[in-house]
Amino acid sequence: MPEVELFLDPISSPCRGVYFFAKASKIPFKNNVVQLAKGEHLTEHFGKLNPSRKVPALKDGDFTMGESYAIIFYLIRKFKTPDHWYPSDLQKRARVDEYLAWHLTTARSGTTKLFWLKAMTPYVTGHEVNPEKLNAALCEFKTISTAIQDVFLQDKPFLVGDEVSIADVVALADISQTCVSGLHVFEDYPKLAAWKQRVKEAVGVELFKEALDGIANFRKTDKQVSPEMKERFKATVEYFSR
Ligand SMILES: N[C@@H](CCC(=O)N[C@@H](CS)C(=O)NCC(=O)O)C(=O)O
Secondary structure (H helix, E strand, O other): OOOEEEEEEEEEEEEEHHHHHHHHHHOOEEEOOHHHHHHHOOOOHHHHHOOOOOOOOOEEEOOEEEOOHHHHHHHHHHHHOOOOOOOOOOHHHHHHHHHHHHHHHHHHHHHHHHHHHHHHHHHHOOOOOOHHHHHHHHHHHHHHHHHHHHHHHOOOOEEEOOOOOHHHHHHHHHHHHHHOOOOOOOOOHHHHHHHHHHHHHHOOHHHHHHHHHHHHHHHHOHOOOOOOHHHHHHHHHHHHHO
């Protein structure tokens, strides 16, 4: 029985990053699905695992923690995963850190906004989003994609070099959520499209599909959304539609 437990909802891109990494690097763990739509992260039990009541969370014996990047670092240190995920070479590692810092502070808000406007707004409100707002979010997303392709990837196979790292996994787990919104985000970015394929193969094509199916299926689970979460979803849609 694995000693490490992860608490994840595949709808969440930070969870997908942790899941892709843990599975691809063959870490033994118990997967506990926490359904955000049902408000399972708001329970007292989950609050003990992560007081900020966000997924993902990790439990290792009596030790518990949240925050996806920190969870990935914990798993890397505990399981001494292959070096390419987070290279021990000072400067290669710094490149991974650089990408992760940029992704968290700059890319994630744009990918999240586009996902909420394009995929979640029709699901929550029954209406398409205002086209101007959607266009602005698409422009922001294109700026992010251009930066990933031209600033970080350039002509390398992966974001920081010749081998897949946690930077690739975190980036793809996040950007790929826009694909289920019916957007063909990689069409205008041939290098990113080829990179996506390489990361998918490194992570496992089936694993990748399984994780994205989680989002696609989410929108079919309307009846399971708790009243509290319906209100929260509405508030989030309003926030991103401002
Ligand atoms: N910085 C955190 C973000 C975690 C986060 O925002 N999780 C979202 C899902 S993507 C969540 O649990 N939301 C539940 C809520 O706010 O009610 C991480 O990287 O783990």
